[in-house]
Amino acid sequence: MLNELDLIFHKEKERYIEDLKDFLRIPSVSGVSNHIGDVRNAAQFLASHLKKIGFPYTEIVQTSGNPIVFAEWIVSIEKPTVFIYGHYDVQPVGDLSLWVSPPFEPEIRNGNIYARGASDNKGQLWIHITLLDALVKAKGSLPFNVKIVIDGEEEIGSPNFLSFLKSYKERLDADFVLISDTAMLSEDQPSVCVGLRGLLGFDIIVDGPSKDLPSGLYGGAVQNPIHALIELLQSMKDKHGRITINDFYNEVVPITNQERKEMRSLHVDDEKIAEQLGVPALFGEFGFSTVERQWIRPTIEINGISGGNNQTIIPSRAVAHVTCRLVPNQRPEQVFELIQRHVLQNTPAGVRVTLKKHSEACPYVAPINHPVMQLAKQAYTYGYGKEALWIRAGGSIPVVEMLAGCFGIPIVLMGFGLPTANVHGPNEHFPLTNFEKGWRTLSWFFINMEKVFCNL
Amino acid sequence: MLNELDLIFHKEKERYIEDLKDFLRIPSVSGVSNHIGDVRNAAQFLASHLKKIGFPYTEIVQTSGNPIVFAEWIVSIEKPTVFIYGHYDVQPVGDLSLWVSPPFEPEIRNGNIYARGASDNKGQLWIHITLLDALVKAKGSLPFNVKIVIDGEEEIGSPNFLSFLKSYKERLDADFVLISDTAMLSEDQPSVCVGLRGLLGFDIIVDGPSKDLPSGLYGGAVQNPIHALIELLQSMKDKHGRITINDFYNEVVPITNQERKEMRSLHVDDEKIAEQLGVPALFGEFGFSTVERQWIRPTIEINGISGGNNQTIIPSRAVAHVTCRLVPNQRPEQVFELIQRHVLQNTPAGVRVTLKKHSEACPYVAPINHPVMQLAKQAYTYGYGKEALWIRAGGSIPVVEMLAGCFGIPIVLMGFGLPTANVHGPNEHFPLTNFEKGWRTLSWFFINMEKVFCNL
Structure with a gap:
């Protein structure tokens, strides 16, 4: 079966790339009004394509923003069901003069396909879509059930996705969610992302005199709201990067020696990273490595x-916009209470302080002992000749947290992007070798998936 | 002679006020290009007026900004010479809807004249000009030598004034400078300002990564320039409002018990001031009263x-705009060196810090034992029935520091403004009683001045 798929891939490859180019030509930028038509065209393009592959049910779901493409193919209730998530919207292109070739005129140079969305997420999504096409070509039907959901607002935080999930909840029932929208550790080291940090965002507003005062006349006589704000902010973190809000670390799950060993084995070159970022040296919480600080330690960031x-x-008045990244098992509402208490106890004299929460998301950790997670890890051996490493990411992906919260099933993040692919920047690209290796990785994963779920 | 002047005042009062209204009708706002013509008209208006009074020499001195009006009347080298300083430019009017009557259509309501510049400085300057007119009317000539300089850029920091002073230095030689451009302590408590704080302004620029980084990916791994900036700022002042830069207070002249006693006698109501400013409580350096903090203690203000x-x-990047108010005998260049040293020793890890000095002025203290200072204090008894108090001001008046630095003669600040006169705000006004009381105060001062200088 794998051989058969490989053969189909080599036969159809050229068409697959041409179709991807057509997809990339649609400037489906979300969040800007002059691309509304393009966004609808992209949704239409996908729905037609899925219908052509053979999906018996496809729908362009209208939301109060951009539409969501939903397609479903139930072959048998005995078979496992995969819920594939991707998105067709892309980031704005930024300064056009920085692009070597125009962002919506895909061009292949040095084995990479250059276009806005090439990696994020059209190119990676295309691996799934063409693989489904090949599976149908090989067998006349899919060997498992597929529910595919393609978001049109991922780049703007998926504001309408949760209400979609809630109204389609029963229909979206599946064994796990599969997403290819993250980056591998490096070109020759595949990885599966098994953890994301949560988020708590809030503003600290410090009010002093009812209007700006001349600092000559009143300097020394009233508290300066900026001084009060920095005193308050400074009381939340010490010189060694450790957060000094009482009980802040209470719920943090301690890192195991095993995890720590694995992270240390990643050979991160701090000096090289510092050079790339343009800072004299990296800096973070004392006693933890850079990767630990990024992945498994909470932060408070102004x-x-x-x-x-x-x-x-x-x-x-003086205002700070602050976000905390949270790690298991911190919960945003609980951390916010700690911060409220801290502010109450540390409000400087002579001012009023207001806290305004504006965003929250729970941290996510994948159940790494679940067989589908193990399968994902192994699958890369077929595509890349090397098993994937578990990695975490420092950021928060709202969609992942919504899916995890809504369904309680594993979210498998099998990314094929590269950290060097200029995602969100000029000259975004996707290496064609990653398209092929990703395709082979996922084909192995899909073929072996049935065994996993039959054994459960 | 004083009676004679009083009679002239009552005879001419109406005309004086009408002339002042004409002066106030000229919208001579400095620092905005669409009032350049008005500024020139105001200078012309003054020059003509001074000529009409009898000044044998008047000149409209061109600068690279607004012109300066200069007039000179040397009656005898045996006589004392007073250098009168004032300014004809005014602040912008701000939100017009907040004005009860239009800012350039002077109107008398409840015994106050309302207009932009009514107090600052046209109204107060008009006391001098009409009094010179009355002296000439009484005697056919002035009883002492006058050099009058009327600035057109006071409200924008007098950027061209120092070079004028330097080129007219010999011509401007005088026994003392007289300025009526400050406020009295209150309506029924006249005061003479005998001290101004100096100024040192600088920016602190903290540079981290060469571009903004996503806080998910890098939060915890690099120093955040805002965190570094607040850590640095916070290291400069403690919770009790005391500046913690090494040697910062070394040159501060200790306050005498006499001065302290006088300041305490001012009966400042902290709670009332806090209420007026809209703050829960006043706040400042521990161990000093509000007035001491405002007048004789240095500050560091973000x-x-x-x-x-x-x-x-x-x-x-993160940037703070900081100013220190300095007191005798602190010198801005010396304090800046201390700050540079402090920054060097306290730069947080992982960032680069740059300091950029942008303003400096030495503190000013009047020679209160000089007879002309004593005379100024006594003069208020004739106008207000009460001797003036020595007060200081927390702010810095660049012109005063330029004059003091250039000539080394006493600068006599006999103000007739009120703290409640909405200077720089909407509905600026000047009480006509203060015009009259100020006029009488200055007439006593001028008539008695000769005695002082003959006795020297």
């Missing part, structure tokens, strides 16, 4: 701060 | 701070 101007004034 | 935005990023 994303923005503002107050006053460049006149000689004492400003009336 | 006037503005900025960095990042409300996205989930680690920003590339």
Whole structure:
């Protein structure tokens, strides 16, 4: 069967790439009004394509934003069901002058296909779609049940996705979710992402005098809201990068020696990263390696701060936009309570402090002992000649947290992107070798999937 | 002679006020290009007026900005010479809808004249000009030498004034400078300002990664420039409002018990001020009263701070705009050296810090034992029935520091403004009683001035 799929791939490869180019030509940028038509065209393009492959049910689901493409093929209730998630929307292109070839005129150079969305997510999604096509070609039907959901607003935080999940909940019932929208550790080291940090975002607003005051007249007599804000912020973290909010680390699951050993084996070159980022040295919580700090340690980060101007004034107000990244088993609402308590106990004299929560997401950890997770890890051996490593990511992917919260099934993140692919930047690309290796990896995964679920 | 002047005042009062209204009708706002013509008209108006009074020499001195009006009347080298400083430019009017009557259509309501510039400085300057007119009317000539300089850029920091002073230095030689451009302590408590704080302004620029980084991916791994900036700022001041930069207070002249006693006698109501400013309580350096903190203690004030935005990023840069108010005998260049040393010793890991000095002024203290200072204090008894108090001001008046630095003669700050006169705000006004009381105060001062300088 695998040989058969390989043969089909080599026969159809050229057409697959041509179809992907057609997909990439649609400038389906989300979040900007002048691309609304393109976004609808992209949804239409996918729905037609899935119908052509043989999906008996396809629907363009209208939302209050961009539509979601949903297709379903139930071959037998005895067979396992995979829920494939992807997205057809892309990021804005930014400064056009930085692109070697126009972002919506896909071009192949040095074995890479260059276009906005080439990696994120059209190219990776195309592996799934063409593989489903090949499976149908080989067998006349799919060997398992597929529910495919293609989002049109992933790049703007999927604001309408949760209500879609809720209204289609029963219909979307599946054994696991499969997503190819993350990057591998490096070109020659595949990886499966098994953890994401959660998020808690809030603003700290410090109010002092009812209007800006001249700093000559009042300097020394009233608390300056900026001083008060920095005193408060400074009280939350020490010089060694450790968060000093009481009980903040209480719920953090300690890292096992095994995990720690694995992370240390990744050979991260701090000096090289520092050079790439343009900083004199990396910096983070004392006692943890860079990877540990990024993946399994919580943070408090001031994303923005503002107050006053460049006149000689004492400003009336100062504001900081703060986000915490959370790790298992921290919960955003609980951490927010700790922060509220801390602020109450540490409010500087002479000002009023207000906290405003604006975003939250729970951390996600995959059940790595689940057989489908083990299968995902092994599958890369067929595509890349090397088993994948478990990795975590420092960020938060809202869709993953929504899916995990809604269904309680494993979310398998088998990414084929590269950290060097300029995702969201100019000259985004996707290596054609990754298209092929990814295709082979997933074909092995799909063929062996049935065994896993029959043994359960 | 004083009676004679009083009679002239009552005879001419109506005309004086009408002339002042004409002056106030000229919208001589400095620093905005669409008032360049008005600024020139105001200078012309003053020059003509001074000529009409009898000044044998008047000049509209061109600068690279707004012109300066200069007039000179040397009656005898035996007589004392007073250098009168004032300014004809005014602040922008701000939100017009907040004005009860239009800012450039002077209107008298409840005994106050309402207009932009009514107090600052046209109204107060008009006391001098009409009094010179009355002296000439009484005697046919002035009883002392006058050099009058009227600035057109005071409200924008007098950027061209120092070079004017330097080129007219010999011509401007005088016994003392007289300025009426400050406020009295209150309506029924006149005061003479005998001290101004100095200024040192600088930006602290903290650079981290060469571009903004996603806080998910890099949060915890690199120093956040905002965190570094607040750590650095926080290291400069403690919770009790005391500046913690090494040697910062070394040059501060200790306050005498006498001064302290006088300041305490001012009966400042902290709670009332807090209520007026809209803060829960006043706050400042531990161990000093509010007035002491405002007048004779140095400060470090963050006037503005900025960095990042409300996205989930680690920003590339964060900047603070900082000013210190300095007191005798602190010198801005010396304090800046201390700050440079402090920054060097306290730069947080993982970032680069740059300091950029942008303003400096020495503190000013009047020679209160000089007879002309004593005379100024006594003069208020004639106008207000009460001797003036020595007060200091927390701010810095660049012109005063330029004059003091250039001539080394006493700068006599006999203000007739009120703290409640909405200077720089909407509905600026000047009480006509203060015009009259100020006029009488200055007439006593001028008539008695000769005695002082003959006795020297």
